[in-house]
Amino acid sequence: MTFDLTILGSNSATPAYGRNQTSQVLNIDNKLYLIDCGEGTQLQLNRYGIKSSRIKHIFISHLHGDHYLGLVGLLSSMHLNGRREELSIYGPGPLKEIIEIHLRYSETILRYPLHFIPLVDDKERLIMENEQVRVYSFPLDHRISCTGFRFVEQPPLAKINTKVCDKLDIPAHLFSEIKRGADFIDTKGQIHENADLTFPPKVARSYAYCSDTINSGSYHQYIKKVDLLYHEATFLHEMESRAKETYHTTALEAAMVAKKVGAKKLLIGHFSARYRDLDPLLTECRSIFPNSYLALEGRLFHIEN
Amino acid sequence: MTFDLTILGSNSATPAYGRNQTSQVLNIDNKLYLIDCGEGTQLQLNRYGIKSSRIKHIFISHLHGDHYLGLVGLLSSMHLNGRREELSIYGPGPLKEIIEIHLRYSETILRYPLHFIPLVDDKERLIMENEQVRVYSFPLDHRISCTGFRFVEQPPLAKINTKVCDKLDIPAHLFSEIKRGADFIDTKGQIHENADLTFPPKVARSYAYCSDTINSGSYHQYIKKVDLLYHEATFLHEMESRAKETYHTTALEAAMVAKKVGAKKLLIGHFSARYRDLDPLLTECRSIFPNSYLALEGRLFHIEN
Numbered sequence: 001m002t003f004d005l006t007i008l009g010s011n012s013a014t015p016a017y018g019r020n021q022t023s024q025v026l027n028i029d030n031k032l033y034l035i036d037c038g039e040g041t042q043l044q045l046n047r048y049g050i051k052s053s054r055i056k057h058i059f060i061s062h063l064h065g066d067h068y069l070g071l072v073g074l075l076s077s078m079h080l081n082g083r084r085e086e087l088s089i090y091g092p093g094p095l096k097e098i099i100e101i102h103l104r105y106s107e108t109i110l111r112y113p114l115h116f117i118p119l120v121d122d123k124e125r126l127i128m129e130n131e132q133v134r135v136y137s138f139p140l141d142h143r144i145s146c147t148g149f150r151f152v153e154q155p156p157l158a159k160i161n162t163k164v165c166d167k168l169d170i171p172a173h174l175f176s177e178i179k180r181g182a183d184f185i186d187t188k189g190q191i192h193e194n195a196d197l198t199f200p201p202k203v204a205r206s207y208a209y210c211s212d213t214i215n216s217g218s219y220h221q222y223i224k225k226v227d228l229l230y231h232e233a234t235f236l237h238e239m240e241s242r243a244k245e246t247y248h249t250t251a252l253e254a255a256m257v258a259k260k261v262g263a264k265k266l267l268i269g270h271f272s273a274r275y276r277d278l279d280p281l282l283t284e285c286r287s288i289f290p291n292s293y294l295a296l297e298g299r300l301f302h303i304e305n
Numbered sequence: 306m307t308f309d310l311t312i313l314g315s316n317s318a319t320p321a322y323g324r325n326q327t328s329q330v331l332n333i334d335n336k337l338y339l340i341d342c343g344e345g346t347q348l349q350l351n352r353y354g355i356k357s358s359r360i361k362h363i364f365i366s367h368l369h370g371d372h373y374l375g376l377v378g379l380l381s382s383m384h385l386n387g388r389r390e391e392l393s394i395y396g397p398g399p400l401k402e403i404i405e406i407h408l409r410y411s412e413t414i415l416r417y418p419l420h421f422i423p424l425v426d427d428k429e430r431l432i433m434e435n436e437q438v439r440v441y442s443f444p445l446d447h448r449i450s451c452t453g454f455r456f457v458e459q460p461p462l463a464k465i466n467t468k469v470c471d472k473l474d475i476p477a478h479l480f481s482e483i484k485r486g487a488d489f490i491d492t493k494g495q496i497h498e499n500a501d502l503t504f505p506p507k508v509a510r511s512y513a514y515c516s517d518t519i520n521s522g523s524y525h526q527y528i529k530k531v532d533l534l535y536h537e538a539t540f541l542h543e544m545e546s547r548a549k550e551t552y553h554t555t556a557l558e559a560a561m562v563a564k565k566v567g568a569k570k571l572l573i574g575h576f577s578a579r580y581r582d583l584d585p586l587l588t589e590c591r592s593i594f595p596n597s598y599l600a601l602e603g604r605l606f607h608i609e610n
Contacts (some may be wrong), residue, residue, distance in 0.1 A: 015348050016383040026580050039378040040345045043320050063410040065381045069374070073344040078318040094410045101406055105368040105399045107449050296463045 001029045001132070001301055003153060003205050003303040005228065008044035010295040012248075020297060021066040022211060022269065024230070025055070026151060029132045035149060035209055041070035042077050044065050047074050048298055052078055053085070057128060059135070060091030061211035062146035069096065070157055072102045079110050079240045086113040090127050090137070093118040121145045124222050127178030134251055138222035140213035143247045148210045148219060151227065158198035165197055195299055202305045208263075211271065214244060215253040225262045228303045230295060233268035251281040253290035264304075269295035306437070308510050308608040310533065311423030313349040315600040316575030317517075317539050317553075318371050322581055325349055325602060326371040327516060327574065329535070331456060333570040334437045337407050339363045340514055341453060346375035347382050353603055357383055358390070362433060366441070366516035367451035373400065374605050377407045384415050391418040395432050395442070397450055398423040401529040426450045428465060437555070443527035445518035446531045448552045451513045453524060455531065465501035470502055507610045513568075517575065519549060533608045534568035535600060537575035538586055544577075560593035569609075574600035 003026045009020030021038025023044075032054045035039075046104040047053050052074060060068045066247060068091070078087065089095070096116045103110065117127060121139040128135040132154055157179040165175070168185055178184060184192045208223040210231045235243045237252035249257075251268060258266035266289050271278055278294050285292035293301070309332045312326030326343025330350075337359045339346075350357050354521050357379060365373045372398070383392065394400070396459070401421045408415065422432060426444040433440040437459055442452040462484040475489055483489060488498040513528040515536045528534060540548045544556035554562075556573060563571035571594050576583055590597035598606070 013385050015351065018348075018352070020348070039375065043323075043325070043345055046320065047323070063407075065378050065407065065411060069378045069381075069407075073370050073374045076374075080318050090331055092410075094406075098410065101373075101399075101403055102368075105397075105403065106370060113310075144410075215602055240333065294581065 001153070001156070003207070004049065005207060005230075005267075005301045005303065006050065007269070007295045007297055007299050007301075008041055008048070009038050009297055010271060011066070012232075012270040013064075013271055014273050015040070016273035019271070020071075024209070024295075025050055026207065027215075028151065028153070031056060031132060033133075033135075033151070036061055036067045036211060037069075037071040037074060038066045039069040039073075042074045043233060044297070045074075053081070053083055056085065056087060057135075058087065058089045058091075059137075059147065059149050060089065060095055061209070062142060062144055063092050063094060063098075064144065064212065071095075072099060074100065075110065075114070076106070076108065078112065079108060083112045086115060088115040088117060088128070090117045090119055090135075090191070090281065092121075092147075104117060105230050115189050119149050124135070134223070138219055140210055141216040141247065142212045142214065146212055148208060148263065150206060150208045150222060151205045153204040155204050157199040158194070158201045161196075161198055168192060168197075170197070193299075205303050205305055207303055210257075212247070213249060214247040215249045215257060220257060220261050223257075223261050223263070227264045227305070228267065228301060229261070229263035229265070230267040230269060231257055232270035233285065234240050234270050234272050236275075236280055236285060237276050239272075251284040252288060255285040255292060258289045258292070264291065265301075266292040267295045268292060306458070306461070307332050308334075310512060310535075310572075310606045310608065311353065311355065311464070311490060312572075312574070312600045312602055312604050312606075313346055314343050314602055316371070317537070317575040318369075320345070321578035323367045324576070326375075328375065329514070329600075330355055331512065333456065333458070336361060336435075336437060338438075338456070340358075340441075341366055341372045341516060342374075342376040342379060343357045343371045344374040347379045347603070350379075352463050358386070358388055360555060361390065361392060361439075362427060363392065363396075364454050365394065365400055366401060366445070366453065366514070367447060368397050368403075368450055369449065369517065372516060376400075377404060380404065380415065380419070381411070381413065383417065389419045391420060393420040393422060393433070395422045395424055396438075397426075397452075413425055424452050426452050429455075435549045437521065441527070443524055445515055445524050446521040446552065447519065451517055453513060453518070453527065455511060455513045455527060458509040460509050461506040463499070463506045464504055466501075471496060473502075475502070510608050510610055514606055515562075517552070518554060519552040520554045520562060528562075528566050528568070530567045530569075532569045532610070533572065534563050534566070534570070535574060536562055537573045538573035538590065539575050539577050541580075541585055541589060556589040557593060560590040560597060563594045563597070569596065570606075571597040572600045572606060573597060590598060
């Protein structure tokens, strides 16, 4: 099953050096999930050939402009491009009011159903589930209410051991039950245990997104052992006091978080406009957590088991 | 005196083919006036090396997203970049509410004074005046309340005829009065008329901006004899009925307007996303009004007397 992340933008606060503000597209089994939507996201989608019509769910972490100011434009373009499929937006409660005021004054009545799911930032909450994925929101620690998101693949099915199953002459219509854990009882009444009929399933993959947060530790419990962790790393560690002041994280701290929670791979982003060259941020991370990467625009990261 | 227009974007409704939505910067005597502010305008300002700190006045024609969705991001970046100078925004009344709601939920208190001047779309109105320019708003005819803008240079001063003035031994400190039309009385009491002391001033230049409008004729009275006319031309004339339906103009109609009002030069923009190649729109215009140009991003148009 596809489980890929494409970066559309990862600059913080103000765009700089042609770098766009935060937005990402997660592709799970060819369904697209948009995470944050900074100004210019619809242009970035065009640039990377990603059809916005394929996006069914949008997750907004908080109401600082660099994380959501592209949303109304995207909703409007979906409308103008004739979208009819429903769209769900998960975000802070007041976002609904913001969307509605724009639609009201432009006298726009969307042609597609828009569902708004307000997020509550008190604890981890399951906010969405379908056949492919469960999505959880959890509180981050920022200047204003801000939630991270964890995407967890639905438990993959076991794989049929065809050699054994063929030998036992198991009819094919039972395979889907066996993949889900059923045993097999043959015509003589003998029970063949599921473990003998299958190869164990792969472990469910997970991706956690920590958009803007001070490294307070309060949210570490929600991102344990994720396969891929995106964590903001606005500053170099020499700017630690500025990071604390603005409720942001340094690159070194992001690496420490990744190590502490046992993440397999770390992506850093939300780069301050003060850094033209981002390599020092990456070097700082890798000094603690070698499997670190920059969340650069247009890059695709495959999330592996 | 500088009187230049730089195009930052001119695509309509949805961005397409890398073309950005409507925004322009007018440079009058090295002061910058931003006209409309589609999504991505701050990125376009960066791209063309135009410092947003130099912008003191922003004019928003109407509340369709492609004309203003970049505004809040720009205001926020000005704030984050430490702006202290005051900024004036001229736009439809509800724009104030839209700006305020964004600032409220992001808990942003701007570091600079922001003045909001609501526009009334009943008739031509003088909305701003300084030493360089007078700016008028006037009603256009669109689906929602929409105003155009006319920028008229303050009447240029006459030029001193140094040959005559030297001969009459006129003291230099009188020149500024003479440039403004004063006569000169010499020691014998003889009056030397201003016309003999000066060369006639250049005619004041003007620029008119018609963002989104059906070609109803109601607004033609406000754009007579402008030196440069920007007029939307969303469609080719073969789409005339679609243009009427959506309260837009065709390229042929834009050219007819330019001809009728006696404009010197025509710029067309607000191109529909259906046109990858814009040349047919220009060809259509030039068949009626040869001095027509496409408002392409990054192009600078010098407004001549």
